[in-house]
Amino acid sequence: MTETTESAAAPPQRGGLVVRVVRFIGWTSIWLGLFLLGFVAHQLFVTTFFAQQNNAALEVQAEEYFEEAEITEVPYATPGAPEVTDPGDASLPTPTLLVEGAPPEHDAFAIIRIPSIDRLKDGWAVVEGVRRSDLKNGAGHMPSTPLPGQPGNSVISGHRTTYGAPFHEFEELVLGDIIEVETGLGIHTYEVRETIIVRPTEIWVTEQRQGAWLTLTTCHPKFSSRQRLVVFAELVAGPNFKVINE
Amino acid sequence: MIAKRMFNALPGPRPVQIVLAVIIGIIALVALMFVYDWMGNNLLDSGGTIS
Numbered sequence: 601m602t603e604t605t606e607s608a609a610a611p612p613q614r615g616g617l618v619v620r621v622v623r624f625i626g627w628t629s630i631w632l633g634l635f636l637l638g639f640v641a642h643q644l645f646v647t648t649f650f651a652q653q654n655n656a657a658l659e660v661q662a663e664e665y666f667e668e669a670e671i672t673e674v675p676y677a678t679p680g681a682p683e684v685t686d687p688g689d690a691s692l693p694t695p696t697l698l699v700e701g702a703p704p705e706h707d708a709f710a711i712i713r714i715p716s717i718d719r720l721k722d723g724w725a726v727v728e729g730v731r732r733s734d735l736k737n738g739a740g741h742m743p744s745t746p747l748p749g750q751p752g753n754s755v756i757s758g759h760r761t762t763y764g765a766p767f768h769e770f771e772e773l774v775l776g777d778i779i780e781v782e783t784g785l786g787i788h789t790y791e792v793r794e795t796i797i798v799r800p801t802e803i804w805v806t807e808q809r810q811g812a813w814l815t816l817t818t819c820h821p822k823f824s825s826r827q828r829l830v831v832f833a834e835l836v837a838g839p840n841f842k843v844i845n846e
Numbered sequence: 847m848i849a850k851r852m853f854n855a856l857p858g859p860r861p862v863q864i865v866l867a868v869i870i871g872i873i874a875l876v877a878l879m880f881v882y883d884w885m886g887n888n889l890l891d892s893g894g895t896i897s
Contacts, residue, residue: 639885730895732887740893758893759891763891763893798896806896824890828894
């Protein structure tokens with residue numbers, strides 16, 4: 601009886617090399633698991649929490665920008681249209697395009713809304729720039745492309761799975777879906793014309809196009825930055841629609 | 847167990863050890879967030895830019 605008690609109370613024996621290796625693998629797995637669990641929680645919840653807070657502030661900033669945006673009228677000739685030889689001729693009025701000044705880099709200047717996508721029904725602020733820090737709080741407009749509502753191809757990028765994931769449900773977009781972008785000029789309405797999947801280096805998707813287009817880009821597939829899902833949409837209404845399409 | 851051993855290894859009396867532990871904890875947390883951010887941008891979602 602006494603022997604049994606002593607045996608049970610004895611400290612566990614230290615194992616040999618095999619036991620130490622197994623113990624090391626076990627602890628490493630536990631720490632690695634905790635690290636990965638923290639990573640997933642950070643990416644899915646922490647980044648989204650802060651992005652939503654910051655985006656709400658950016659929407660307010662965009663609305664303030666709408667009030668103070670510098671808007672000018674410039675003569676506009678549709679590519680391919682006959683040239684006006686006598687600008688003084690009142691019978692041939694030169695169409696004018698409404699143009700807003702370049703927004704300050706990294707500041708919010710627009711709000712994108714997509715009624716068919718729950719996450720973007722109420723809007724998401726768009727900032728000027730596509731640096732990593734720009735995209736943490738809003739969608740980013742590529743500065744080398746025209747502003748939304750202008751002729752050419754305006755390019756906006758956004759996160760798919762982290763930082764609020766504004767473009768999370770882009771695979772649900774179908775041809776004809778409406779995309780609205782509000783800027784200092786007013787609301788520009790686009791209609792989805794095409795969605796494609798490309799490599800991240802396929803820069804041709806940002807090239808200029810005839811008419812007024814909006815190109816939205818995001819990561820594809822979800823939870824991977826291996827490819828890009830690209831949505832091409834054409835301007836169908838807005839302050840400059842008639843001038844550009846005359 | 848390991849944390850307690852590391853805490854006891856910190857220099858100084860108990861209040862200094864607590865302050866040091868908090869500072870080290872904050873630095874470790876910031877470093878961890880930085881690593882998570884880098885991993886997220888390179889593995890999960892880079893923001894969808896074309897370049």
